[in-house]
Amino acid sequence: MNDLTAFAKLIKAIKPWRAHLIFIGGWGHRLHTWHPQANKLDFQPIFTLDTDLAFEARAPMEGDIKAALQLEGFEEELAGEYKPPAAAYTLGGEQGGFYAEFLTPMVGSGITRRGAPDVTLSTAGISAQKIRHLDVLLLDPWVIKVGSANGIHLEESVDLLVANPLCFMVQKLLIKETRQPAAKVPQDLLYVHDTIQLFGGLLDEFKVAWEKTVRPYLSDKQAGKVLQEYERTFSQVTDDIRNAARIPQDRKLSAEDLQITCRYALGHVFGV
Numbered sequence: 001m002n003d004l005t006a007f008a009k010l011i012k013a014i015k016p017w018r019a020h021l022i023f024i025g026g027w028g029h030r031l032h033t034w035h036p037q038a039n040k041l042d043f044q045p046i047f048t049l050d051t052d053l054a055f056e057a058r059a060p061m062e063g064d065i066k067a068a069l070q071l072e073g074f075e076e077e078l079a080g081e082y083k084p085p086a087a088a089y090t091l092g093g094e095q096g097g098f099y100a101e102f103l104t105p106m107v108g109s110g111i112t113r114r115g116a117p118d119v120t121l122s123t124a125g126i127s128a129q130k131i132r133h134l135d136v137l138l139l140d141p142w143v144i145k146v147g148s149a150n151g152i153h154l155e156e157s158v159d160l161l162v163a164n165p166l167c168f169m170v171q172k173l174l175i176k177e178t179r180q181p182a183a184k185v186p187q188d189l190l191y192v193h194d195t196i197q198l199f200g201g202l203l204d205e206f207k208v209a210w211e212k213t214v215r216p217y218l219s220d221k222q223a224g225k226v227l228q229e230y231e232r233t234f235s236q237v238t239d240d241i242r243n244a245a246r247i248p249q250d251r252k253l254s255a256e257d258l259q260i261t262c263r264y265a266l267g268h269v270f271g272v
Helices: 003-013 025-032 065-071 165-178 182-198 200-217 220-234 239-246 255-270
Strands: 022-024 050-054 075-079 086-090 099-105 120-123 126-131 142-146 158-162
Touching (some): 025 050, 220 239
Parallel strands (some): 099 126
């Protein structure tokens, strides 16, 4: 079973909840490549086995998502000592290791009044991880239609909610300083570069969205962090940028090109 067949099983399982679930992370980026306004690139998007689905904690998530996943062959794998434990929903090794995780924004300190970690949430039969700075990925999501035209074998095409590409890039800057493991930072920078390659024709629209939607949504501290990380990350070629440029195996990408592309494009968007 290839990853598109596994992805189709996931789409079928979450059908009753698709209006509340937003695809983020690597699969969100992959879905971006199928948007009608995306540029056609001569390289493949970064491959990922996991699918991250984000939702607002107050969303009306009724029913039993875990049971629906199990009907499609997914199994729940619990880890950690949190209450509830962190969970991944996997099709197992025979399915190529494909799995889904559910995420929701972390509000507050992440510690209960009794001093226990408050980093997971139980809802609709599943366990979701609480992630800081995730809320920006729930802002103004895009709708992308997928189906047989994309190699996803469904009875009919369906609309999926996907993180807004601008919010996708902004969140990468917000989490960069505290990214764990830190080894994922170069991959995040490559995601930013490749998103710019996909939507380079929409930079003016992104600039308007930053000024009218994203920037007003962020706190002054968050907005300052975004601009600070932009300057710190892309003002010159760094080891993180060099490592990011080494990741792709299907194209030649220089660290200098990655740095210049991101500095120019995000500078235009942020108005700096």
